[in-house]
Amino acid sequence: MTVITNHMPTAELQALDAAHHMHPFTANGELSQKGARIITRADGVHLTDSEGHQILDAMAGLWCVNIGYGRDELAEVAARQMRELPYYNTFFQTTHVPAIALAAKIAELAPGDLNNVFFAGSGSEANDTNIRMVRHYWALKGKPTKSVIISRKNAYHGSSVGSGSLGGMSGMHAQGGMPIPDIHHINQPNWWAEGGDMPAEEFGLQRARELEEAILELGEDRVAAFIAEPVQGAGGVIVPPDSYWPEIQRICDKYEILLIADEVICGFGRTGNWFGSETLNIRPDIMTIAKGLSSGYAPIGGSIVSDEVASVIAGDEFNHGYTYSGHPVASAVALENLRIMEEENILGHVRDVAAPYLKEKWEALIDHPLVGEAKIVGMMGSIALTPNKEARAAFASDAGTVGYICRERCFANNLVMRHVGDRMIISPPLVITPEQIDVLIERAAKSLDECYSELKAQDLLHSA
Ligand code: PXG
Numbered sequence: 363m364t365v366i367t368n369h370m371p372t373a374e375l376q377a378l379d380a381a382h383h384m385h386p387f388t389a390n391g392e393l394s395q396k397g398a399r400i401i402t403r404a405d406g407v408h409l410t411d412s413e414g415h416q417i418l419d420a421m422a423g424l425w426c427v428n429i430g431y432g433r434d435e436l437a438e439v440a441a442r443q444m445r446e447l448p449y450y451n452t453f454f455q456t457t458h459v460p461a462i463a464l465a466a467k468i469a470e471l472a473p474g475d476l477n478n479v480f481f482a483g484s485g486s487e488a489n490d491t492n493i494r495m496v497r498h499y500w501a502l503k504g505k506p507t508k509s510v511i512i513s514r515k516n517a518y519h520g521s522s523v524g525s526g527s528l529g530g531m532s533g534m535h536a537q538g539g540m541p542i543p544d545i546h547h548i549n550q551p552n553w554w555a556e557g558g559d560m561p562a563e564e565f566g567l568q569r570a571r572e573l574e575e576a577i578l579e580l581g582e583d584r585v586a587a588f589i590a591e592p593v594q595g596a597g598g599v600i601v602p603p604d605s606y607w608p609e610i611q612r613i614c615d616k617y618e619i620l621l622i623a624d625e626v627i628c629g630f631g632r633t634g635n636w637f638g639s640e641t642l643n644i645r646p647d648i649m650t651i652a653k654g655l656s657s658g659y660a661p662i663g664g665s666i667v668s669d670e671v672a673s674v675i676a677g678d679e680f681n682h683g684y685t686y687s688g689h690p691v692a693s694a695v696a697l698e699n700l701r702i703m704e705e706e707n708i709l710g711h712v713r714d715v716a717a718p719y720l721k722e723k724w725e726a727l728i729d730h731p732l733v734g735e736a737k738i739v740g741m742m743g744s745i746a747l748t749p750n751k752e753a754r755a756a757f758a759s760d761a762g763t764v765g766y767i768c769r770e771r772c773f774a775n776n777l778v779m780r781h782v783g784d785r786m787i788i789s790p791p792l793v794i795t796p797e798q799i800d801v802l803i804e805r806a807a808k809s810l811d812e813c814y815s816e817l818k819a820q821d822l823l824h825s826a
Contacts, residue, residue, distance in 0.1 A: 368402045372412040375400050386521070399773070404431035407791045407798055409778070417776045420788040420802050425595060425627045425742075426658030429702055430791040436659045436695050436702075443694040452481070452688040461688030464697045468651070468666060471636045471700070476649060478672035481664040481688035485626035485652035486520025488663040489589070492648055493524045494682050495665065495675060496587040496620050502674050508586045509544045512576050512619075516550045518596035519589065519624055519650070528589055530597075546580065548572040550594065551602035554735045554746050554754055566603025574613045587620035587647075588613075592638030595627035595789070598782035599744030601737040607642045620647040620671065626663070630654030631703060631792050633740035634713045641740065647671055657699045660692035712792050717741055719796045723803040724788075730810050732817075741792055747784045747813075755825035757784055767816055771809035779806055 366378065380394030400412035407430055409417040422428060443460060450458050465479040480495070482488040493511060500508035513519065515530035526534050527541030530550070535541055549556070549569055557565040577585050588610070594600040614621040623646035628638025632654060635641045639649065648671060652663030667675070686692070703709065717740050724743045728736045734748035734755075747764050748755050757764050765781030772779040772786075780787050790802065817823050 368412070372400060373397070375412060406430045406432060407794050415776055417773075417778055418790075418798065418802055418805065419778045420790045420806075421778050421780055422789055422791045423658050424653070425632070425789045426653035426656075428631055428654040428792045429657045429699060429706075429708060430793040433657075433659070433702065436657070436698050439694050439698040440660065440691050443691045447690050449690060451685065453683055458688075458690050460690040460693035460697065464688070464693040464700075467697060467700055468655075468664070472649065472666045473637065473640055474645060475669040476646070476666045477669055478667040479664050480667060481662065481684075481693070482652075483661050483684055483686040483689070483692075484520070484663045485624075485650060486522040486525040486663075487684055488626075488650045488652060488665050489519045489525035489528055489624065490522055491665050491682060492587075492589070492622050492650060493528065495648070495667070495671070495680070496622070498678075498680060499620070499671055499674050500586050502678055505583065507583050510546055510580055510585045511544065511622075512546045512548060512573060512580075512585060512588045514550045514590055514594075515547050516552065516597040516600070517547075517589075517591060517594060517624075519591075520626075546576055548576050550597065550600060551606045552594075552598075552600045553603055555756070557754075562603040563605040566605035567609055569602075570606050570609035570613065573610055574617075577613070577617050577619065582617050585617065585619050587622050589622040589624060589650075591624045591626075592628045592642045592644060593633065593739050593742060595742065595787075596782065598785040599737060599739075599742050599787045599789075601739055601744075602642075607644055611644060622646060622648045622650065624650040626650055626652045627654075627742065627789070630657075630700075631709050631712055631740075632742055632789065634709065634717050635740075636709070638739075655699070656692060656696040659699065660689075660695040661686075662689065662692035662696050706793075708792050712741055715796065716792065716794055716799065720790075720794075720799050723799060727803070727807065727810070730807065730814075732810055732814050741794075742787070742789045744782075744785050744787045747786065749817075749823045749825045753825065757822065758824040758826045759822050764813070764817060764822060767822075768809060768813040771812040771816070772805065775805045775809050775812075777802065777805035777809065779809070 376397035403410045409419050468479050469477040497509045513528045517530040519525045519528040527545045530547045551569040553562045553565050623639045629651045633641040647668045649666040656662050721738050724738045725736045727733050732747050733745045734751040735746040761783040765784040769781040
């Protein structure tokens with residue numbers, strides 16, 4: 363068998379990748395022509411690729427490497443746990459120490475009466491759990507007709523059939539027979555793109571009241587839950603107007619609708635608190651977690667469930683679970699990740715140092731001619747690119763054309779900054795220092811300048 367290593371020439375690795383590896387969310391035919399970028403190692407906030415470039419990773423992998431790369435402690439804990447107990451399940455009335463310890467730790471960190479954890483291997487799996495759990499909850503309470511889950515357009519809740527149905531990505535729904543029945547989508551609180559002439563706070567209220575309208579239209583006796591990300595991540599770091607969440611909370615309380623906060627991105631420090639629900643003042647019945655729980659070092663996710671919901675579910679056998687629910691190695695790694703976050707006071711670093719500094723620098727990008735809106739909550743930020751700030755105009759070109767050009771300039775400048783349509787987004791490791799933030803902003807500004815020149819050269823600076 364050929365041994366494939368970091369030391370092989372890039373082109374050879376790319377050819378093997380193109381021949382055998384199907385990438386997620388990728389036009390694989392197109393990628394095989396271009397060749398995938400090959401990341402070989404990483405340390406702190408930096409990636410190294412097979413060509414030796416040092417790249418500042420302002421996305422923390424895929425919004426997950428919260429404590430940064432290269433943490434030996436996590437590697438050691440994983441090795442120790444693999445030697446002691448590499449695997450055992452948590453079905454059939456068994457358990458093990460890593461799952462016990464992690465569930466207890468999560469219950470300690472989670473607000474209110476969110477004291478119960480159902481483990482999964484990812485955020486998608488956890489949201490599939492949530493679909494079944496909330497429906498089963500209402501069935502056990504004698505209200506089996508309460509099965510509709512209300513979500514939002516442009517939400518991201520995962521890529522399995524269930525979680526992808528919860529999500530509101532039309533491109534995903536167009537493939538593979540989604541959404542499943544009894545999922546209903548209302549509009550998102552994206553004032554920049556959809557607010558028209560309405561003041562932002564009024565728009566936030568209007569969008570929140572779409573939840574009430576949907577409940578009344580569907581019938582209170584049909585609606586099981588509302589699910590939302592405290593701040594939409596993959597949708598483009600859409601920060602809702604301040605008026606939005608209090609109104610959503612009021613409506614969920616009034617109609618006895620379970621509130622599921624999808625904390626897969628917002629959880630574990632991203633917004634400056636353990637959970638985005640604390641930052642946005644939300645009182646969920648269930649929280650979805652993954653990503654930052656282990657800082658991405660091991661695949662693990664789960665649902666944190668209120669005492670009330672858990673006690674009802676406990677009344678029956680819940681016919682649901684995954685081989686890797688509470689996987690001992692992933693659990694041990696997650697626990698060590700949380701220990702490090704506490705020991706190093708990473709939340710304090712975010713709140714007192716990194717987030718205020720990043721906010722100041724990020725919001726100053728508004729002075730760039732291409733930037734129409736600069737939003738940031740804790741360590742997740744976005745800018746809207748526009749050909750006309752005053753009009754909050756979209757580009758005449760297909761959505762994403764300009765964002766892609768900007769993203770390519772970022773890569774060329776050794777910065778990972780993503781684009782979602784024509785929004786640019788960041789979500790750097792929480793441990794990033796002010797000096798590294800300076801470099802991030804410098805590279806982002808340079809990339810914006812280059813993008814602007816390219817748009818002029820290609821005659822793309824036109825409003826839709
Ligand atoms: N909920 C939210 C809020 C997420 O952001 C998931 C659930 C699903 O988690 P898993 O672990 O199943 O991927 C996510 C994942 C992107 C991107 O392009 C974002 C995610 C995943 C893949 C790509 O920003 N978020």
